[in-house]
Amino acid sequence: MGILSGNPKNEPMHYGEVYNIWVYAQSGKLAHAGYQTLLNHIGDDDLKLFLEDMINTMSEEIEEVETLLKENEVGLAPTPPDRPYAKLENIPVGARFNDAEIAMGLAADIAAGLVTCSGIMGQSIREDIALLFGKYHTTKAAYGARLLRINKDKGWIVPPTLHLKIHKKEE
Numbered sequence: 001m002g003i004l005s006g007n008p009k010n011e012p013m014h015y016g017e018v019y020n021i022w023v024y025a026q027s028g029k030l031a032h033a034g035y036q037t038l039l040n041h042i043g044d045d046d047l048k049l050f051l052e053d054m055i056n057t058m059s060e061e062i063e064e065v066e067t068l069l070k071e072n073e074v075g076l077a078p079t080p081p082d083r084p085y086a087k088l089e090n091i092p093v094g095a096r097f098n099d100a101e102i103a104m105g106l107a108a109d110i111a112a113g114l115v116t117c118s119g120i121m122g123q124s125i126r127e128d129i130a131l132l133f134g135k136y137h138t139t140k141a142a143y144g145a146r147l148l149r150i151n152k153d154k155g156w157i158v159p160p161t162l163h164l165k166i167h168k169k170e171e
Contacts, residue, residue, distance in 0.1 A: 008126040008127045008128040008129070009071075009128055011125075011126050012072070013072050013074075013126065013129070014125060016123050017120070017123070017124055017125070017126065017129055018069075018072070018074055020116075020119070020120045020123065021065050021068060021069060021074075021120065021129070022069060022074060022076075022077065024065055024116060024120065025062055025065045025066055025069065025076065025077060026077035027116075028058055028061060028062045028065070029062060029077065029078075029079050029080060030080065031058065031109065032055060032058050032059065032062065032080075033080040033081070033082070033083055035051055035054065035055050035058070036055065036082060036083035037083045038051065038097060038102050038105075039051055039052065039055075039085075040083075040085060040086040040087075040088065040091065041088065041091060041096050041097040041098075041102060042088070042099055042102060043088055043099055044099045044154065046150055046153075046154070047099050047102065047103055047150060047154075050106075050143075050146065050147060050150060051102075051106065053143075054106070054143060057139060057143075061136055064132065065132075068129070068132070099154070099156065100151075100154070100156035103147060103150065103151050103154075103156050104151075104156070104158070106147055107144065107147055107148070107151065110140050110143055110144045110147065111144065113136075113140045114137060114140050114141060114144070117133045117134070117136045117137035117140060118137060120133045121133045121134055121137065
């Protein structure tokens with residue numbers, strides 16, 4: 001039997017795994033608090049439901065990675081407090097984020113999350129960690145596709161310059 005070939009949960013994490021998972025948990029906590037605040041700004045029911053689902057998924061992910069860190073005797077980052085609910089109409093118009101802005105920010109966050117999960121998967125030597133972040137990657141990809149559909153349906157997507165001229169091969 002080779003080194004690190006037993007039960008992955010009994011293997012030590014390497015420093016890269018510890019650091020990246022700790023940062024993932026901390027970033028998730030900060031995004032979670034920010035998303036709770038953004039919920040107060042959303043007027044569209046579909047986007048609100050989407051973000052509530054994303055927040056619930058983030059809570060589960062944070063709990064899983066914190067359990068992993070605790071099992072490996074790694075101290076946890078502080079958790080920001082939950083944000084209060086506010087009525088949209090109580091937020092001054094000039095201080096509100098609009099739904100399209102929120103949707104585009106979420107799309108960027110999802111894309112960054114996909115890259116982060118891929119990086120953690122690629123540098124992991126413990127199979128359980130690679131599989132855990134593979135699961136998160138798949139979930140984020142599904143959220144990205146769902147949000148893309150919302151953005152298209154609502155007319156919020158801002159495409160780059162479209163390439164409409166198609167060059168035909170000369171025969």
